[in-house]
Amino acid sequence: MIRLGLDQEQIARLRKLAKEIVHGVAPIIKRNTTVSVERAIVRLMGLDGIDNDGVPLPNVVVEAVRPRLGDGVARHVAAAMLSTGMDINQLGTAVANREVDILSFPEPPEDELEDFWTEQTSFTMERIAERVKERNEYMKEYPPGPQPWKYVIVATGNIYEDVTQARAPALKGADIIAVIRSTGQSLLDFVPYGATTEGFGGTYATQENFRIMRRALDEVMKETGRYIRLVNYASGLCMPEIVVMGAFERLDMMLNDSMYGILFRDINPVRTFIDQFFSRMIDAVADIIINTGEDNYLTTSDAVEAAHTVLASDLINEAFGLAAGLKPQHLGLGHAFEMNPDIEDGFLMELAQALMLREIFPDHPLKYMPPTKHMTGNVFKGYIMNALFNLVGVWSHQGIQLLGMLTEALHTPYLHDRFLALQNAGYVFNNARHISDAFLVNPDGPIMDRVRTVMDDTEEFLKKVNDSGLLDAISNGWFADISRSPEGGKGLDGVSEKSPAYINPYIRSFAAYLGREEELEKWM
Amino acid sequence: MIRLGLDQEQIARLRKLAKEIVHGVAPIIKRNTTVSVERAIVRLMGLDGIDNDGVPLPNVVVEAVRPRLGDGVARHVAAAMLSTGMDINQLGTAVANREVDILSFPEPPEDELEDFWTEQTSFTMERIAERVKERNEYMKEYPPGPQPWKYVIVATGNIYEDVTQARAPALKGADIIAVIRSTGQSLLDFVPYGATTEGFGGTYATQENFRIMRRALDEVMKETGRYIRLVNYASGLCMPEIVVMGAFERLDMMLNDSMYGILFRDINPVRTFIDQFFSRMIDAVADIIINTGEDNYLTTSDAVEAAHTVLASDLINEAFGLAAGLKPQHLGLGHAFEMNPDIEDGFLMELAQALMLREIFPDHPLKYMPPTKHMTGNVFKGYIMNALFNLVGVWSHQGIQLLGMLTEALHTPYLHDRFLALQNAGYVFNNARHISDAFLVNPDGPIMDRVRTVMDDTEEFLKKVNDSGLLDAISNGWFADISRSPEGGKGLDGVSEKSPAYINPYIRSFAAYLGREEELEKWM
Amino acid sequence: MDVDLRNVRPYGDTMGDGAVQMSFTLPIPQGSVAREAARQLVLSMGFTDAQVVHDEDIGEGFTFFVVYGKTAASVDSTKIIPTEPEFEVWEREECNRRIQEYFGRPLVVVGACIGEDAHTVGIDAIMNMKGYHGHYGLERYSMIEAHNLGAQIPPEELLERARELGADAILVSQVVTQRDSHVLNLTRMIELVEAAGIRDRVVMVAGGPRIDNALAQELGYDVGFGKESYAEHVASFIIQELHRRMDDGRWTP
Amino acid sequence: MDVDLRNVRPYGDTMGDGAVQMSFTLPIPQGSVAREAARQLVLSMGFTDAQVVHDEDIGEGFTFFVVYGKTAASVDSTKIIPTEPEFEVWEREECNRRIQEYFGRPLVVVGACIGEDAHTVGIDAIMNMKGYHGHYGLERYSMIEAHNLGAQIPPEELLERARELGADAILVSQVVTQRDSHVLNLTRMIELVEAAGIRDRVVMVAGGPRIDNALAQELGYDVGFGKESYAEHVASFIIQELHRRMDDGRWTP
């Protein structure tokens, strides 16, 4: 394995800055809750289904509690359930049918409540633990392929068509299948329900769709003897709820960035910071690898100039993630091969950055995005850009290699686009398998020049962000050349200040499970 | 520039073995002449044209001398010209028309002969020198592109169509255009005449075709400001004659291998050894870079197992070439990227070998052949194999990069196949321009393992060849798994033992020009 | 090179050879039936020769093919009327000068990427100060008042803002085309503009990598711009279109 | 997956969508006329949709295109009769056993790559001891006497040697196909065999990467083998063909 011999003290300084930066937003996270966190809580309790108008019951219940959301939905649900003896789904249906006024029940005695929550949370924890155990057993029996894991997306809009499009590549070597969501979903303030066949540019993330795809991939796993990981997207207005669904349906990875929704979906920053934190605690408990979206920065900024923002954001995502209880092996931090292909020595700069990230994040399953922005209708050129990308992937031991599609500039992948992508990666990975053992980096060469530039720029940038605070940095447009203010963006009305009566019973059990009571106290 | 730090003593041993091997065949070369050498002599004197049956005049004249070919055609031609006062073309026509009996003239006095040859050879030397000067001036005014030079072939069979197919890539970045010959030509014991439009899998090499293409490329040179090199194939039964034509028409490179014709065209070994020697002297005088054909070995043998035969043959070709007066900068020694793409670490082995050759032949414009044997109808896969090939090319500073065609397995290149090949090389070369400055070779890694294996195998192999002699080695099938005996093959009847009266007046003037009188004495 | 312009055919290595490369997938398992099916399929498209040079099982009973063929089809290139918009392209300064000269006031241009489409880079390339590939955007034109609303803007909102701002031109970007979502959105937008009775008052411009002028015009837009269009194209077109309308008396500044 | 086998069409991401990728060059300069010509050309092949996704000047007035389209063409895969030869493939030992059983003597097979074609690797793959891709060649078959004459063999010479050796089968390899040189050579060969009056006595086998059974049969051969054929295919076919002829009384060992 190649070593750059990076300055460990500088790395420590970078990490320290990132930690300070994220702690800067801890108070605002702790002070507030969101409708999506509250909906996630009732989902964790087992609430599912829709009302007669198709509104998901978690939305129905949380809407009903809305006037007193600051208390937390848990408090009112517990009171109602203890009073009526209903289970959570009965309660949800009753609320939907306006048979009960959820805010009308008396506060139950403290000890009864204590027992109630112990029972509820242990039911949830067991449900998740079962999935984790299942995954571990499967992985033992059907060991997944080696890294870089070959990751392909399916995006037909129709879950049944997606199954075909997912099974074929899984049979032909894909390690990970990601089901892309319909364009609009991340801005919906509810999670659609049931099996769906009508998405645009992707398929709705629903619990039933998760189940259908999980089942299909488990079948392939049994046919091929290889565990196939399933990914979906949590980012958006329902981030924590989708992670709950993923935890219940044994998804293995979730797109779960601390800032993507803010920058690329114009979701309110406060809303996002709260949502990402709670959802990542669930990921941690469910042993789900998160993927972050730094690659997106390079679609709006120049990849050469903005390289340091990627590293900076990776460090911030790491700091948030560690705070929420994730381990390095859960942190699929993002970066990308997005330089203009006409740049002299562009390949060397890409390689430099990939090697640098590998050394800064040694235990993290780094998520590496292929060329997208500079792909064109010249599918032949695109195919060799993907080959060089794959070479960097195997050379720098990336964890998660999102395979580049030769038709990236044209359409969501056709079946054979994915096949060709697998063939490309398969060829390059195998044919250059031990390339990192074959070479040492020239300490005076262009690789180290690039690494030093990016690291120094990152340190300066993080200092600046730390000085201004993360919210201000975002509103100054320092990330991805996009500016978002803490008072703007979608979903702000779903943020409520917690009342002194607020409870979220899962925090305690998650914290206990993760052994992080003290740290989490600062955050939630 | 990357350094492997090869064992210089071992390299010296390899060179010494190769030198001994080629000197082993010097006596046989010196003892004999061939019809093609003799035809080359009259061509050097200026003979050109065809008789009424379309037979080239050089063939007519040499056929006429055939009964006393051991004296050399020069002796008889001189006598005839001095007696009749005809110039060489008048004489040729007269012979064709059976107006003179070329063997009937008296031996002229020694001093008259001396003057005659001084005049003839200086006419020839000047004609060639003018082309060399022209090239040097053009190259100054229109500097050629940097190495690796991008080399593409045209092969329509029609010289006019070839011009279109050559101009387009030259405008789009090709540095070298090679006009491939028709399938049958190398086994013809004459050189076709005039502009031709009817070749199979290539276009006949004729002096007029050379002229047409040279003119077209000089035009492109003026349009683009870049000198475009022109290549043709000399190998075959007319090797020295074609080199004469190339020297006269300012070709810049010639395929001119010492063993290719033997192995791949079943041409008699003795004939080939003589022909290659004389033709390379002409190359040397005309400042023409030769290309050798070691790549071909890997089309019949396995590229992993036979790698050492490539290096061995390169050393043999070098030794022959240096003996004939070529300089390292004229030696476009061949090798190829021909391993099965399914091999783990195949890319590393290819890279190892390319770096090794670069270090063993530091001043030689190495000629690097792309994947051919393992190309299939999957043009996408083929395109990325070519990308990795190009990466090795720029990494190991190859001199002459024959661009791989994605349709290699299908047809001689279409216009856009060549364009895509240029785009592939252009992208990879530029995007990884200084890769060799970026890395050092791990002395304990897979690159050095491979290099050591190949060098050791080569040493053993050369020892074996030296022990048995080159002719026996060839007849044992040690090169390219093909066995050829010195008594077999095409063109043996064109070999004649020299009589004591033999003269080849050009040997002396070439030797003088090249400053190698002593060495050449051993050979011709 | 001798080209028969009335009879233009693909060129491989001989004029008129009709050489075409294709690749596609058939939903039948790899084998001789699939190969023959692929060959017949290509022949049925008017090819005189179809070589199935590669076939590969890509899973789930699908087979991927590479085919080289020679087509008998040709086009008469002398009869081609390009569907791309015809207008003169002026530099930024020239645009500013013409606006001053023709209209005597700055033009108001309002743009957005509509519907659920969140791709801003295209509309930004046209509108934002910094532009794209060294071509400054409309915001830098002294005689253009450019309002870029960004992405994921409902058509209703774009219309409302355009009316508020007194837009002379509305720029609509669409990047996502899956299941024809761009067609749906573009149609919705033009319908709203027409229903609002302001169609004559505004130049309607559509753009995006998969948009072309023919499609845009079919949908009722004045023009459509695809990949590699820049602010100067858009500005020049708008000026010339409004100038035309002024001449016809259909529009006054 | 729901496939209508009577109506098989290319598949991109929706059953029946007809998605096809193409690339080709037109001999007209890059620009809007060329792009429209490319589009019309593809539409004229029966495509319902043709997106010119890339066009690039490749010099000398030529333009290279990449086009994605949706074809309306389909094939009825239930009606496809594969043109590939139908016979049972037997392992080497099985072949030897059958020869012994059917004919009681070894079969004599003579092969060459004819004409100016110098590609030996293909015929070697079929005939030489070591074979290809782990499939031993005919020389290793104890009940086959294989004579490989190599490449660049004139058809006349191959015929003469075949007669001398009393060949039961003649294998003809052709790799170079430019300007249909393979057709010329294969035709010349079969004509010679017929003229010599021995056509019934020998199985005529053609092979090469661009040869297929349909072409070979059209030219008068018994069978043609393309890429990925091995000695066992050739041996099995020859045995079955001779056995058939024996049954018909057209041939005796």
Ligand code: B12
């Ligand atoms: C960058 C990018 C993103 C970024 C967008 C960031 C941003 N703020 O814009 C992110 C990562 C967020 C993103 C997300 C998605 N993307 Co996206 N993305 C791209 C990508 C890589 C580049 C697009 C780009 O910026 N090009 C550069 C700009 C300058 O070019 P342009 O848009 O063509 O604009 C030029 C012209 O078209 C024209 N133009 C454009 N608009 C207008 C308007 C007017 C009025 C005029 C005159 C001209 C004009 O002028 C511009 C300059 O010349 C493309 C792939 C590619 N290489 O093209 C995919 C691509 C466009 N994305 C795609 C998809 C499907 C998505 C998602 C829907 C995937 C998903 N399900 O999650 C999401 C969701 C987005 C949503 N809700 O719309 C698909 C679209 C497929 C299709 N044809 O339907 C593509 C083609 C990728 C693919 N192969 O799947 N994407």
Ligand code: B12
């Ligand atoms: C190796 C090679 C050479 C070697 C040949 C060495 C040798 N001793 O054979 C050398 C370097 C000498 C060579 C030279 C030339 N070659 Co060449 N060569 C190739 C190459 C790279 C591989 C061919 C090969 O060995 N394949 C492996 C064998 C095992 O496969 P195969 O031949 O298809 O055989 C299999 C089947 O087809 C079948 N089969 C074949 N024959 C037979 C016969 C029978 C009876 C049966 C049953 C089956 C059978 O079984 C085999 C095993 O499955 C191909 C490109 C490619 N990747 O295919 C070009 C290629 C064949 N060559 C080509 C050309 C044009 C030439 C030249 C004419 C170029 C020139 N003008 O100089 C020369 C001259 C050769 C001549 N006079 O014929 C072209 C042919 C184009 C065309 N379709 O017309 C190709 C396709 C390259 C290209 N794109 O231009 N070549």
Ligand SMILES: Cc1ncc(COP(=O)(O)O)c(C=O)c1O
């Ligand atoms: C971190 C992250 N989340 C989510 C998405 C997709 O989000 P959406 O579903 O909002 O399009 C992406 C897209 O690339 C991403 O990088």
Ligand SMILES: Cc1ncc(COP(=O)(O)O)c(C=O)c1O
């Ligand atoms: C050294 C050399 N000479 C000549 C040729 C071509 O020879 P011919 O014209 O005999 O096909 C080759 C082919 O690759 C070669 O490598």
